[in-house]
Amino acid sequence: MSVAKHIARALPAQRVALLIYLLYISGYFFGITALVGAVIAIIYRKCPDEVVATHFRAQVRLCCWSLLWVVLGGLTVKVGVGYIVLTTWFFWSVWRIAQGLFALSKHRPTT
Template sequence: MNENSSQDSIVVESNPKPDTTIPMVIYALHLAGIVTGGLTSLVGVVIAYVYRGKGPDWLDEHYRYQIRTFWIGLVYFVASGLLTFILIGFVTWLLAVIWLVIRCVKGFKGLQEQRKPDNVDTWLV
């Protein structure tokens, strides 16, 4: 009888893949904020603040990107709300929604590729 056949072989991965579930949920919460008036986005930014600094650098950049997306989006949506009094706010609100969707899609893509999002510091996309 072969001794190796009776022993369990254990394979230990030297670089386990970091869990990207939380950042994906945060991106989804940001997107759901379009429908919920930003409430889910607020939950998402709190989660991002809690989890930042607890993973590899590229994952921490996602949390930073998500936090910036919340605060910049807040500025854009509040400005759009104020501009609705002169009717241009409806257009700027639509642009802010498109901006948010693009940032979240870029974030999802970066998570799938296990790299930080592009242009983390930009106010644009």
């Protein structure tokens, strides 16, 4: 039996989605945890519960866009534009995580 099937049997999908959001939050302090959360979200992306599956897809998108904007912001810090990019990314990602947590608590799909 694969690791993904063992994890799927051990934890309900809604708790896994919550765990991923918490990993993303801790990613602001320890960057690697956000990547771990993204890998878990990729594994659970095809969840049978369609409402929770929207959260996994949104979490994967959030990680991909975050990687893009953090790299872009890091490359342009010396020009001065990078600080604006990184600040905008930070507030956008906090907003997306908060929206996702709120929707997950109400068992609603996320956008």
